[in-house]
Amino acid sequence: MRASAFVYPWDVNGDPGAPGRIASLGVDQVTLAAAYHSTRALTPRHPRHRIVTAEYAAVLYPPDERWARHDLRPHPAGDWAPGDAFGEAAAALAAAGLEVHSWVVLAHNSRLGAEHPHTSVVNAYGDRYPWAPCIAQPATRAYLITLAAEAAVRPGASGTELESLGWYGLQHLHAHDKTGGVGLGEAGQYLMSLCFCPVCRAGYGEQGLDAEELAAAARAALEPVWRGAAKDDDWGDVERGLGAEAAAATLAWRETVARTLQEEAVAAVRAAAPKGFRVLLHADPVSHHCGANAGVDPAHILSAADGVVVPCVDGTHRLAPFARHAHVDTVLAANLTVVSGMGGAPGRLAADAARARDDGANELRLYHAGLASDADLAAVREGLEGW
Template sequence: MNAAIWAHPWDVVDEGPERVAQRLTDLGIDEVNLATAMHSVQTLNPHNPDRKTFFADASVYFQPEEGRYGEITPDVNSTMGDRDWLAEIADGFDDTPIALNSWSATFHSSSLGRQHPDATIESPFGDSLIWGLCPSSPAVQEYGRALTGDLTDRGVFDAVEMELADYQYGTGYGWHHQEWFTRMGPLGEFLFGLCFCEHCRSRATDAGVDVERARESARDGLTDRFEGRVAHDTDVGGWLKAHPAVDAYADVRCDTLAALYDDLSDVVSPSDFGYYFKMGGLGDDRMGVEHSWKHGIDLSSLGDLIDEATVLAYHRDPTVVRDDVNATRTLLDAPVRAGILAGHPIVHDRETLLAQTRAAVDAGADALSFYGYGVVPERNLDWIGDALAAIE
């Protein structure tokens, strides 16, 4: 079975691409999903020979093509400087069995959000959620197409895979030291991240939605959650049925993303177009692919546009991993890859990783991806090798 591993470029360049490629080949890994455009991050790197931690603002890890971008341009990683880590890694992998895929968190950039607050997701209260660029914005759409084309045209990737190129979620999945001392729950998260920027409002108005009523209802719903008048575990779908203006407003986002993904699939060709379904937190905080509409994703249209779906099945219980893969295969007409987190807080022993891998395979996963090369200890990499050997 084909297997990939996610990797940050600093770990690959510090250890040496050729050495990393040999290590992965020995484990049974065929592909590296290389971070090319990332959100702000601090990693612990247990087996990195030069640095045990790496901090970066949201940035890209290659030198962008000048003149390709419009209003929004990528921030080059400051540690990388004038180097081009992507080019160095691609050259190092060139004569090895390891294929290279691009992994980009396309619209999850607090750096670009600070620079372009008018292009960010805007809460129902008018707050700029700077961690997330809004896909309704023409400038953001232009940036997404330019970034994707820039990566594709380098000619080094078998696949261009995207994460969070959508409307994301109310807290932005965490990107700094956040102080949220109100339990948002699914409804609070959904409503707080429901964008009311000028572009979203204009598109909804054109679709015949009562935008002001939708916004007022969203604000009231959030206030009710803050004050405990609505339970934290309130069903989002049920709440929307009682608030049809908000329901109609949210639906417009699906059409916006479908059109954008249609454009991106053309830009990516002839490389494969992959998408990651990051639908909830780690472990027991589960929100499966069936909730992708909360991010503005219409599964019925997306299946015709992507070449592969990766479900990030980061769960301790192997039966939940199985359920995630099954649900994705049922709901999406595309090959399904299971993403498995091979470290804390999900996996602490070999047996758990073997059980999760077997569950994904038994559920019909077409391929596997493991997280991640530099952020788990050497022993965990050995566990990945054992898991792959066990399913041969």
């Protein structure tokens, strides 16, 4: 059961001890960020810094000339990951005996939304989500597909993991976030993540819906939520709020948009990659879920990609729906948080890995070798040895 640790280039570059320290955990691989959203990250062992502020979504390598024909294009990182930060880190990690796979964040980009507001998801109230590009828009799709191919297939990478390859909605850890005052529940999250940009309005029309009536129905369905009466019946509450037929029609539009984007992005990566290059998606088996782990249909996504990376948090595993559709060589990677300060339980790693295996996992992902404390890393080392 192979194990890989997530890591950022800034965890490695400038710290000669980092590659050996990561290898000593007992992992076979690292999943190294090549394109990443804005963040503020702790670096508890780096000899030069303790906090890295990535000010905007960026590629962590020099983008090439393919972007000359695109209006939407990625930005290289600032001083938090200058030059070919990915390539430098990948070479150091490979020298320590670690296989390197790229980690590519796609439809999660606040700078894109700030510079090109029309690309963003628009909710039923008319509010834009600058962090969430609307994946139905042709120019946005072209940008994401091109970025997937370039960022995934970096020199030194033998595979990739594509994050946020689907709908991104309301849920987002924004700077000084103040959105937790009202519990939305699963249904509220879906309703607040429905997009009403011009392309999506036309898409709802293709499904037989009037976009204005749909937006009004979504707002009416959300009224009990704002009064603090949210339930957590997930899709049942969406159907009650919008009507079963309208709910199904919104889902049909969104699923078609996401599926075709996923197919095209995976195909673009494969076309750019050498033989044997593995393409995985960070995924959730509930197709209407939004976020970094894109909602997918398990049978469909495993017919397109080599496998999935699935979050396994607080003992809740979503692997079984994928396991039912896995092939002999399908990768089912259980993503376990091993940072205590972020709710992880590194001391329970062996037990959690065993449970994930029972649910169908054949690989592990450990989030996150750069963010974890020394005590957390010691627990990971012990857990992998025991495992």
